[in-house]
Amino acid sequence: MKNNKTIDQLEAELKGLKAKYHIKKISPLAPKDGFPKLPVIKGVRYASTAANIKYSDRDDVMLIECIQGSSIGGVFTRSSTRSASVLDCQKKLKINSSNSPIAILVNSGNSNAFTGSYGEKSVSKICEAISNELKIPTNSIFTSSTGVIGEKLLHEKIIKKIQELKFNLNKNSAESAARAIMTTDTFPKGAGSSFLISGCPVNIAGFAKGSGMISPDMATMLVYIFTDVSIEKNILQNILTKINEKTFNSITVDSDTSTSDSLIIVATGQSDCKKITDEFSAEALKFTDELHAIMSNLSKQVVRDGEGASKFLEILINGAVSDSSAKTVGLAIANSPLIKTALAGEDPNWGRVVMGVGKSGEPADRDKISIWFGNILVAENGWVAPSYNESLGQNYMKNEDLKITVDLGVGNGSSTVWTCDLTHQYVAINADYRS
Amino acid sequence: MKNNKTIDQLEAELKGLKAKYHIKKISPLAPKDGFPKLPVIKGVRYASTAANIKYSDRDDVMLIECIQGSSIGGVFTRSSTRSASVLDCQKKLKINSSNSPIAILVNSGNSNAFTGSYGEKSVSKICEAISNELKIPTNSIFTSSTGVIGEKLLHEKIIKKIQELKFNLNKNSAESAARAIMTTDTFPKGAGSSFLISGCPVNIAGFAKGSGMISPDMATMLVYIFTDVSIEKNILQNILTKINEKTFNSITVDSDTSTSDSLIIVATGQSDCKKITDEFSAEALKFTDELHAIMSNLSKQVVRDGEGASKFLEILINGAVSDSSAKTVGLAIANSPLIKTALAGEDPNWGRVVMGVGKSGEPADRDKISIWFGNILVAENGWVAPSYNESLGQNYMKNEDLKITVDLGVGNGSSTVWTCDLTHQYVAINADYRS
Structure with missing residues (x-):
């Protein structure tokens, strides 16, 4: 049955319905100022490129190299079906020393989760290729994958790009790296700060991805945080675990826990300040406060980019x-x-x-x-x-x-x-x- | 910006969007044959009427009377903010004997939950009024309320209708009673069976409401089940609790637990069969099987009427x-x-x-x-x-x-x-x- 509306009226009605139900390009809750200018962290270099894993028109792989002498910490999903990358990171984190540089490689578009023994092979192949190219032992190479579950990760596509990634490593490309790991995210999430510890200048820079499958019974989405602070590995890990409980483990978008959630932090020790060796020293507490602020900021940005969020x-x-x-x-x-x-x-x-x-x-x-x-x-x-x-x-x-x-x-x-x-x-x- | 679509094209597009997003009147998953013909249960009479509590164009209160000598059982929400009616039922269920008839009054449109001490007063006033009219002690009068949380229940509206409800009590009005307790339900839910226990004919009839705020860490929505089986109260309760775990406690619509969930079962003992006094006798097991089928049927109907459900x-x-x-x-x-x-x-x-x-x-x-x-x-x-x-x-x-x-x-x-x-x-x- 025809009604008597004009084309204008029908178009207006259509536009209203589309506005109500269709997806907006960028979350209305995104930070108004866009991606922040992150401080340069001495001893950290970033690169990203398009490996065409799932997306054809954007970067989808990033590589980060951190200088020898860095301390590393991490928290990961507790899912019993966690991905090959997560299992590999957890294993290496325990045994990693600061005797070599550290490399982190992340791809988006495929989570390499529930891909059987082939998934583990993909991780090994990628780590071997990076090891050969960057001359870093595989035990110091950490990977994450985020995207579809259950599909074979075509690791050859990544391996082909490692030389290019190495060539492009530079200290200023954190934002491009943050963009390369996005999936259903509508904006890249970054946070950084520069501050003094006992009068000595230090810096933290971090970025995250996450939008759906976000629930706190685990570590978090994918988050990478870098600092030039000098700190013992076990103290870094203790501080991280504590803060994580009140930041990334206190957010939820849809109650669903990802199989890939990983947060990795690296402290390069390249500032001129003295090393933090006591978790409860004034220096450690100052660092804890600043790191808490960064992690709180990033975790809230993940919520602000929650799938479909308007509040x-x-x-x-x-x-x-x-x-x-x-x-x-x-x-x-x-x-x-x-x-x-x-x-x-x-x-x-x-x-x-x-x-x-x-x-x-x-x-x-x-x-x-x-x-x-x-x-x-x-x-x-x-x-x-x-x-x-x-x-x-x-x-x-x-x-x-x-x-x-x-x-x-x-x-x-x-x-x-x-x-x-x-x-x-x-x-x-x-x-x-x-x- | 104008596009070049015709009115026909725009109308078709609008119709498609509306079909996609708008609410259908009755769940597509509703039983194709409508409300079943329930067996008459000797010793049980139903009545319903419009008390205008929230809805203005339909019955919203129902009363049920069960004959003296009946056994009663029940399971209820474990919510720590459960309603005044639920608390009252739980108290009375423990002390109820079969020395008097039993009355059950239920209203829809207001859950009388989180209404402070006024909520408890409402329950008392309603029970007193029923006690006076039906000559039943208040300890044998059970109530449920379902609907909005936190709003005063205008119990006078219900009390004014009790005489009319009593006048209309009859053995054939289960379906009207089932309709009177609906809230966001799109169809009334009933199930019944007639079968033999050791060659002796008995019957079960039950109905339920529920559509949203449906999660299994509790008893269930509102469910009332009647049978003419003769059975000891504690055996009835044990059988009910066991079956509940595998039926109503095994469904979920939205993971949200209601403050009002109640299931009440009454066995009038008006069949000619001998009394069930052993939970593991052949007679008890036959009854358990049949009750399980009824509860399974009703609980699945609640899922089939899950808010917005299409699968x-x-x-x-x-x-x-x-x-x-x-x-x-x-x-x-x-x-x-x-x-x-x-x-x-x-x-x-x-x-x-x-x-x-x-x-x-x-x-x-x-x-x-x-x-x-x-x-x-x-x-x-x-x-x-x-x-x-x-x-x-x-x-x-x-x-x-x-x-x-x-x-x-x-x-x-x-x-x-x-x-x-x-x-x-x-x-x-x-x-x-x-x-």
Whole structure:
């Protein structure tokens, strides 16, 4: 049956529907200033190129070389089906000394996960080729792969490019490297800082990729962080593991844990400062603070690029019986499809937050729970707050960056987690197009 | 910028988009034959009416009376923020004897959850009114409420209708009662059977509601089951709890646990058969089998009415270290947004199934995992099966009812769980419209 609309009206209606349901090119939550200018890290060189693994029109492989004497640390996915690269990195990390340079090679477009013994062969072949070209022992060569699961990685395509990559290694190409490892990401994620430790100047630069299959029961997406700080390997690892728990392990996009998540940090020791040899020295604490800021920044950028995200949500849980109990409650809220869709709909549906607390299985007492949206007290004493009215909540939900605070009132544990909303775009990205 | 499409082309494009994104009236997965004809259960009478609690054009309260001498059992949500009705039912269930009739009152449109002490008062007032009208002690009166969380239940509206409900009580109105408790459900869910126990005819009739906020770490949505079997209360409860674990506790729509979930079963003992007094007698086992079939049927209907569902998925996990480990793996797959959107997109994305196994945290060995889509072997020995090709998977995914089997190869544990897909309609129901 025909209706009587004009072409203009129909086009406007179509445009509206497309705007509502179709994928935007860059996440609306992306940093307004684009990729930051990262400090140069002495002893680190980057290169990237197009190996045509899956994408035909962009760089999809990157190589990083770090100078001899560097300390390395890492955290990885705990998935029982983790990729060949992850298993290889974990093995090498344990035995790596600082007696040789370190190389890191990453490809996007294929995760080399669940590819049987062929996957392990691919990793070996790539590491051997890099070893021959860069004259570095294979035990100091680390790889990551990100993309489709279960498809053979055509490692020859990568191996053919190693000479070119080596030739192009330079200290200024961190952003190109960050772009080469993107998959469904809509923007590259970088963070850096330059600061003083006991009056001595040092630098940190890092970048990350991640957008979907993001859940915190593991290390993180792919993240590479470099610093010229001089620090013992075991201290670097301890600091990293601690910070990771409060940054990358406190974010979730869709509750799904990747088979490839890896974070690698390398400290080249090329600054002129003295070596950090005590985890609790003033110098170590300063470095910890700065690294925490970088990792927090990068982890939030991953959430801001969550597939289909239109809202960024910080969830603070106070008054839990312990910090880990608080985190469980926070993640129950952060992973709830009903809460995430309410965010997308700008619906101040605090009843669903109550549901999230209830489903977490953690100790809570209905009559002691308080809930705030931003600074607005929404619920207290087991019921809606007398001062609250729906239009306050509705106005608040129009913000792009949101915060929900829940005080459980049963202890002193607290935790903060970060997530994004669940939108039509998320379904479009993961259902409408074959991946 | 104008394009050059004709009105016909634009209308066709609009129609396509609307069909793709808009909500269908009744789930495409609903039983083709509609609500079944339930057997009459001697000793059970139903009534429903419109109390105008939230909906203005339909029945939203139902009352059921069961004859004196009945045994009652129940399972309830484990949410720490469960509703006043649930807490009241749990208390009364423990002390209820068969010395008086039993009444069950249920309203839809308001869950009376997180409504502070006012919520408890509402339950008391409703029970007192029923007690006065039906001459039943309040300890034998059970209530459920389902709908919005955190809003005052206007119990006076219900109390005004109790006389009318009592007047209309009759043995044939189970379907009207099932319709009165619907919220976002698109169809009422019923199941019944008539069978012989040691040659003696008995009957079971049950109905359920549930569509969103459906996750198995609890009892279930709202479910009421009646039988004329004569059975001791504690045996009834044991059988119920066991079956519940393999039916309602094995389904998930969106991983979110309701604050109101309740399943109540009443056995009136009005058949002419002898009383079941031994849980492991042939009679008890026959009854268990039949009740299992009814609960399995109803629980799958809840999944088939999952918000926005277009595909029904059975997940069978074999070869786990234990049954409970198998269930954890099954639910990790069933609750994965990436797997659920792949279903919606008819994408045979078995890599996401591998991810689901990996994220579950349960023992698994990559090289021992096998995966089937229906009867198609997709992966084995830690990689894609040599006999598999993508077009086989693509054709299979076009089916409305799907089955994924995973053999972990590390033990003898097994479990089956049921879920549906995650579609644009789910987001539309929960984000586009205020609830």
